[in-house]
Amino acid sequence: MQRTEIKEVLNTGSFGDKVLVKGWVKAFRQNRFIQLNDGSTINNIQAVVDFENTDEAVIKRITTAAAVSLIGVLEESQGKGQKFDLIVESIEILGDADPEEVSKTILQPKKHSLEFLREQAHLRFRTNLFGAVFRIRHATSFAIHKYFNDKGYFHIATPIITGSDAEGAGEMFRVTNFDAKNPPVNEDGSVNWTEDFFGRETNLTVSGQLEAELAAMALGKVYTFGPTFRAENSNTARHLAEFWMVEPEVAFNDIVDNMDLAEDFLSYICQYVLENCADDVAFLNEREIQEDKSKPTAERNEMNLIDRLNFVINNDFARITYTEAIELLQNSAPYKKKKFKYPVEWGTDLQSEHERFLVEKHFKKPVIIRDYPASFKAFYMRLNEDGKTVAAMDILFPGIGEIIGGSQREERYDVLREKCKAFNISEEELWWYMDTRKFGTAPHAGFGLGFERMVMFTTGMSNIRDVIPFPRTPGKAEF
């Protein structure tokens, strides 16, 4: 007999159907009712065991977490909250789970902290919470590919190992196969990287943008979607050392086209998740409402997950320049009451306390800030006519902060060369990038969406470590 997934049974089964299902036991009550889940949906199927006619040894092995295979007939459920009962005709135990062992893990039915769940990476997937999170993560990723594919973009695989530091922040992880204790050295004692595997120093990429620009100058509209790595020692709820980034790059787009694209793209993802993950989103929404009840009023969510997703779909983002942001901040109550820790001055970068004020207190909606001072933005951003700001844009989301960073690119060869000089970047090493400005250079723009920050938004999870299966953070890379 062919197996049917539980999602399909629940969605399309009819009374009287005989089905074979396989899954893991979530709960077993009164030696009779099995709650079975196979991961296809957050919903369990309730199976009813005829314990009088079932071998006692088999009944004993139906324990929380055990893997079982059941054949039975669908009947109208006598219980509340479900349509079907699966009246079991035969049971096969596929894999046992020792109740003693289970009682020491997060599978034991009581409330566990998210930190504790993170330590049990293998069992974390089995919880309702993380089942929902990772199904939504998948849908979020799929929505991204679908959005670009439907609009005629081409997906480009940009390298994970690279010789360039695209962002120039120097926060890279080295890639080498030298013997750490005994690398070849030059006469002056420094390491001789020319003898390394690639014949040069290499690192894990911080962004696929520069390579994507090369492709955009031929294919027109492209995007990369891959893992990126940053060795910044930020132990915050929104930083990972290994995260995924989505980077579209579009020939002939300017900064306004870039903002329009980003806004449309973000709404589309929210819409897709609402439409395709209704059960999981409803579960997370309800969880949030319950959690809020035990929090002081000031810490509760002003809007719940479903409302927040709808809000992004139905409302335009606020758009301001960096200069306007500084003015707004300097006129704000927290600034006047000296509540900000960091200075607010034209020419200094905005800190998260400033961003939070703008997004969560002032505008109460997503905000796009553009035209930042050239001094603290990357070398490739296009210089504005004022000669001191660049056509950069950051998109800030409530509860998350910066979700997108992007810009129009400096397509003018001379200006770019000047920028390289000012930023101490070697034009010779970047010859392959500089070349795009010599053979039919064209205006173009793009941005990078932090994928996990987006999944924080589509799931409502407040720590970035809880939206990636195996978080890499300072001191943590066990699994």
Ligand code: 4AD
């Ligand atoms: O603003 P960033 O550094 O921009 C770039 O890397 C550009 N090359 C993108 C482009 O224009 N193609 O990073 C883009 C986004 C941020 O807005 C943030 O959402 C996310 O990547 N991000 C991180 N996410 C998790 N952990 C980290 N350590 C992150 N650093 C950046």
Ligand code: MG
């Ligand atoms: Mg940024």
